[in-house]
Amino acid sequence: MRAAAIVPAAGRGERLGPGEPKALRDLAGQPLLAHAVRALAEARSVDVIVVAAPGGQESRVSRLLHLVAGDTELHVVTGGRTRQQSVALALQAIPDDIDVVLVHDAARPLVPDEVIDAVTSAVRAGADAVVPVVAVTDTIKQVDTAGRVEATVDRSHLRAAQTPQGFARIVLESAHRDAAEHGLEDASDDAGLVEHFGRPVMVIPGSEDGFKVTRPIDLLLAEAVLARRRSAGVH
Ligand code: CTP
Numbered sequence: 001m002r003a004a005a006i007v008p009a010a011g012r013g014e015r016l017g018p019g020e021p022k023a024l025r026d027l028a029g030q031p032l033l034a035h036a037v038r039a040l041a042e043a044r045s046v047d048v049i050v051v052a053a054p055g056g057q058e059s060r061v062s063r064l065l066h067l068v069a070g071d072t073e074l075h076v077v078t079g080g081r082t083r084q085q086s087v088a089l090a091l092q093a094i095p096d097d098i099d100v101v102l103v104h105d106a107a108r109p110l111v112p113d114e115v116i117d118a119v120t121s122a123v124r125a126g127a128d129a130v131v132p133v134v135a136v137t138d139t140i141k142q143v144d145t146a147g148r149v150e151a152t153v154d155r156s157h158l159r160a161a162q163t164p165q166g167f168a169r170i171v172l173e174s175a176h177r178d179a180a181e182h183g184l185e186d187a188s189d190d191a192g193l194v195e196h197f198g199r200p201v202m203v204i205p206g207s208e209d210g211f212k213v214t215r216p217i218d219l220l221l222a223e224a225v226l227a228r229r230r231s232a233g234v235h
């Protein structure tokens with residue numbers, strides 16, 4: 001059996017400011033999405049990639065990504081109105097012989113292939129759902145609507161969730177089906193849906209490089225990380 005990676009890439013990137021859809025913004029000469037797809041294609045454990053593209057950009061995205069996907073089977077579908085819907089649409093395009101599904105944000109272009117392969121391995125070892133996480137470094141305050149601090153949260157139990165998140169295919173499909181039946185349509189991550197419906201979710205160590213490009217400063221950070229890799233001879 002083979003593993004597939006879904007790449008939700010249909011968001012607008014409002015927090016990044018005006019311009020093209022975020023997945024198509026430039027990072028060191030290539031769109032964010034091309035970096036993310038290359039990382040998945042280079043990971044040993046990924047056999048098929050399904051991208052949920054911004055509406056109207058499907059053929060452009062397809063042309064662009066065939067250049068970076070190499071031998072990895074690539075499909076491009078039209079994304080939806082929310083991230084959850086984009087993932088659900090991509091899930092429908094997954095070939096029958098896939099038993100492990102990863103979901104990876106186009107907005108995380110620098111994820112190391114070790115993390116991708118570790119997520120797949122954890123699912124193959126029997127986990128229903130796997131999330132790479134990193135420690136939270138800021139002190140976190142819980143506040144009320146008046147701006148008053150209610151509590152300083154104990155950070156030792158907090159983790160920031162990254163992608164790719166990995167799933168046994170049937171677990172992810174049934175979580176998305178249940179979510180749609182219950183009118184849930186705006187979940188920000190897939191492991192959250194699995195958790196919501198009572199299935200266990202495991203964590204494994206993520207990576208600093210797996211951060212999400214959300215605001216303009218994140219693009220500067222990504223440029224710096226790439227420059228460091230290039231000077232070290234890694235792309
Ligand atoms: N995404 C998607 N379909 C949507 C919304 C988001 O496929 N309707 C994807 C984005 O392209 C991104 C990932 O989900 O790769 C994570 O979402 P986020 O970082 O929130 O990206 P955007 O929604 O594009 O950004 P913003 O929320 O700032 O508009």
Ligand code: MG
Nearest residue numbers: 011012013083
């Ligand atoms: Mg968004």
